[in-house]
Amino acid sequence: MPNRAERLSRxxxxxxxxxxxxxxxxxxxxxxxxxSFRFSGEYGGLAPWYYIEDGQFTLDLTLENWQRLFExxxxxxxLLKSLAYALATTLICVIMAYPLALMIARxxxxxxxxxLLLVILPFxxxxxxxxxxxxxxxSPQGALTAALNAxxxxxxxxxxxxxxxxxAVITCLVYVHLPFMILxxxxxxxxxxxxxxxxxxxxGANRFQCFWLIxxxxxxxxxxxxxxxxxxPSLGIFAIPDLLGGTNGIMIGNVIKQQFVESRDxxxxxxxxxxxxxxxxxxxLLAAKLGSPAGENNGKK
Amino acid sequence: xxxxxxxxxxFGDFVALDKVSLNIQAGEFFTLLGPSGCGKTTLLRLIAGxxxxxxxxxxxxxxxxxxxxPEQRPIHTVFQSYALFPxxxxxxxxxxxxxxxxxxxxxxxxxxxxxxxxxxxPDKAKHYPDELSGGQKQRIAIARALVNRPRLLLLDEPLSxxxxxxxxxxxxxxxxxxxxxxxxxxxxxxxxxxxxxxxHRIAVMNKGEISQIDEPSVLYSCPDNRFVADFxxxxxxxxxxxxxxxxxxxxISIAGLGELDVCANPEIDFAVGDxxxxxLRPEKIRLAAQLDITDDEVLFSGKVHDMLYLGDVTxxxxxxxxxxxxxxxxxxxxxxxxxxxxxxxxxxIAWHTDAGHLVA
Numbered sequence: 001m002p003n004r005a006e007r008l009s010r011x012x013x014x015x016x017x018x019x020x021x022x023x024x025x026x027x028x029x030x031x032x033x034x035x036s037f038r039f040s041g042e043y044g045g046l047a048p049w050y051y052i053e054d055g056q057f058t059l060d061l062t063l064e065n066w067q068r069l070f071e072x073x074x075x076x077x078x079l080l081k082s083l084a085y086a087l088a089t090t091l092i093c094v095i096m097a098y099p100l101a102l103m104i105a106r107x108x109x110x111x112x113x114x115x116l117l118l119v120i121l122p123f124x125x126x127x128x129x130x131x132x133x134x135x136x137x138x139s140p141q142g143a144l145t146a147a148l149n150a151x152x153x154x155x156x157x158x159x160x161x162x163x164x165x166x167x168a169v170i171t172c173l174v175y176v177h178l179p180f181m182i183l184x185x186x187x188x189x190x191x192x193x194x195x196x197x198x199x200x201x202x203x204g205a206n207r208f209q210c211f212w213l214i215x216x217x218x219x220x221x222x223x224x225x226x227x228x229x230x231x232x233p234s235l236g237i238f239a240i241p242d243l244l245g246g247t248n249g250i251m252i253g254n255v256i257k258q259q260f261v262e263s264r265d266x267x268x269x270x271x272x273x274x275x276x277x278x279x280x281x282x283x284x285l286l287a288a289k290l291g292s293p294a295g296e297n298n299g300k301k
Numbered sequence: 302x303x304x305x306x307x308x309x310x311x312f313g314d315f316v317a318l319d320k321v322s323l324n325i326q327a328g329e330f331f332t333l334l335g336p337s338g339c340g341k342t343t344l345l346r347l348i349a350g351x352x353x354x355x356x357x358x359x360x361x362x363x364x365x366x367x368x369x370x371p372e373q374r375p376i377h378t379v380f381q382s383y384a385l386f387p388x389x390x391x392x393x394x395x396x397x398x399x400x401x402x403x404x405x406x407x408x409x410x411x412x413x414x415x416x417x418x419x420x421x422x423p424d425k426a427k428h429y430p431d432e433l434s435g436g437q438k439q440r441i442a443i444a445r446a447l448v449n450r451p452r453l454l455l456l457d458e459p460l461s462x463x464x465x466x467x468x469x470x471x472x473x474x475x476x477x478x479x480x481x482x483x484x485x486x487x488x489x490x491x492x493x494x495x496x497x498x499x500x501h502r503i504a505v506m507n508k509g510e511i512s513q514i515d516e517p518s519v520l521y522s523c524p525d526n527r528f529v530a531d532f533x534x535x536x537x538x539x540x541x542x543x544x545x546x547x548x549x550x551x552x553i554s555i556a557g558l559g560e561l562d563v564c565a566n567p568e569i570d571f572a573v574g575d576x577x578x579x580x581l582r583p584e585k586i587r588l589a590a591q592l593d594i595t596d597d598e599v600l601f602s603g604k605v606h607d608m609l610y611l612g613d614v615t616x617x618x619x620x621x622x623x624x625x626x627x628x629x630x631x632x633x634x635x636x637x638x639x640x641x642x643x644x645x646x647x648x649x650i651a652w653h654t655d656a657g658h659l660v661a
Contacts, residue, residue, distance in 0.1 A: 193382070193384070195380055195382055195384045196384055196386060196387075198351060198371075198378075198380070198384065199378070199380060199384035199386075200386070200397070201351075201370070201371045201372050202349055202350075202351075202371050202372070202376075202377055202378045202446075203372075203377060203397050203398035203401060203445065203446070204372045204398050204401030204402065204449075205372055205397075205401050206370075206372055209401065213397075214386060217388045218387070218388055
């Protein structure tokens with residue numbers, strides 16, 4: 001049982017983050033929840049949530065916005081598509097990041113800092129600038145497209161376009177988020193005790209079995225951590241599909257932004273945001289449960 | 302069963318092993334003993350296959366091991382750090398080497414249960430390694446290495462992380478386990494007490510070479526050289542010159558003590574004028590205020606220079622004439638008294654001509 005001073009210091013320490021979450025997450029989310037049941041105002045924004053007629057107080061709320069979500073396939077379809085894009089991004093990131101993280105973790109100590117620096121080097125230039133760079137790479141006049149089409153036309157196939165497609169969006173999503181997978185994975189792999197691999201080999205495991213039975217399961221917490229860092233921003237992103245996706249590569253983030261900015265339909269924008277937030281929260285909780293180290297997770301006495 | 306023939310291993314300029322040869326018998330508890338850096342762990346890694354020999358050959362049952370990877374050798378290692386897999390339960394850890402072979406699941410379960418009985422931890426099967434104490438982890442590590450009956454079990458300082466009491470208990474368990482299972486053990490340690498207590502035979506190593514291979518009692522009472530005498534147990538090393546040689550006895554001259562008789566070492570032919578060293582264990586020296594001696598004893602007078610009270614015994618450092626220091630040991634067995642002498646007390650020491658052992 002912690003004593004009073006300890007409890008007090010705990011409360012004081014958790015006060016700033018607690019307040020931060022309350023004011024900037026919980027309160028806005030509740031405001032959005034409220035907004036999702038209101039009508040939108042004549043010139044955008046929100047209509048009053050009650051009116052008084054003949055001295056009679058009447059609530060002016062509606063379920064219309066939520067019904068609209070389910071009335072057509074568009075929004076749920078877009079939500080599913082966004083989930084698929086984010087999932088594909090995460091999987092590709094795992095596949096690409098794992099060998100690299102493993103290589104860095106097993107390289108000589110004095111090389112590791114340099115290799116990690118190279119991983120985070122892209123952060124030194126602006127996010128939007130890097131997306132514009134991909135616009136140049138993918139553009140129909142770009143060298144990449146030209147080279148690919150030289151091949152396709154020589155094979156007698158239709159010319160292809162890279163720009164404004166789901167492929168372009170996923171490619172850029174992977175590019176932007178790859179470091180967020182590499183770093184937690186590296187942090188995990190770097191801590192592995194190489195003697196465990198010696199022991200496994202000594203007990204008869206070949207190189208593949210050593211990896212699959214020892215390194216891989218021990219690195220799962222790192223993968224879950226990286227997956228959260230890649231999946232969640234990928235799911236809600238709108239800048240990349242805005243610039244590279246065109247109409248084909250549109251994601252749920254674009255629609256939400258559209259509702260708030262262009263359509264000025266705040267209530268429906270709130271509905272979509274809340275659904276996205278709920279999905280994200282569920283996935284984070286799942287990852288947190290999976291991501292706690294195996295020994296600790298199962299080691300509760 | 303295991304033959305190590307002229308094995309050398311160099312790391313750059315450092316010679317970790319220099320033409321080491323030894324022969325380990327089936328069913329033997331064999332110990333590699335030496336100070337850190339003597340090459341004992343390097344040799345163990347070569348046997349396990351984690352490292353490659355530069356020269357020489359390692360044969361198991363007459364077949365060369367050198368071309369085999371660690372996972373192909375019928376040899377398992379118990380690591381100093383235990384190296385239990387943290388994401389597997391005790392049962393899964395023990396089943397690991399069995400899963401690497403084509404053994405059916407029910408058989409594996411049976412073997413795991415059996416070996417858990419052998420190491421007296423049958424109720425820990427479902428626990429994870431971080432829920433176990435140091436001694437329990439050690440037993441699981443041994444169980445895991447023994448479960449599929451390797452030809453050879455290598456143990457790399459397996460008890461060094463345990464406290465003294467537990468270590469002693471584990472030593473007894475190791476001896477019994479080895480006797481029961483009958484698998485050949487090669488044990489690496491820098492702890493000479495542990496080596497003496499556990500082993501059938503010990504190879505004392507120094508600077509990449511083997512100093513002596515013998516049974517513990519031979520190693521202790523008849524060391525081949527100064528290094529072994531000094532490394533194993535407490536020992537007085539007195540530099541001397543041979544004065545005269547008879548059939549079974551030599552007369553030597555020790556600086557500061559004069560001439561005295563000692564039994565000859567049948568292994569070494571000394572000639573007059575040779576330098577040698579008399580090794581004399583502290584417990585073989587008689588110590589009293591006043592001593593009567595027999596014909597084949599030598600007697601010296603001195604005073605207590607220093608003392609180390611160890612509970613059961615006290616080690617007295619006796620200063621003889623000309624500043625020669627001799628360590629002697631007395632059991633604190635007098636009823637009602639904790640020790641017999643104090644610093645500065647005048648005492649006499651004596652030893653039998655047979656008590657010392659002469660080395661080159």
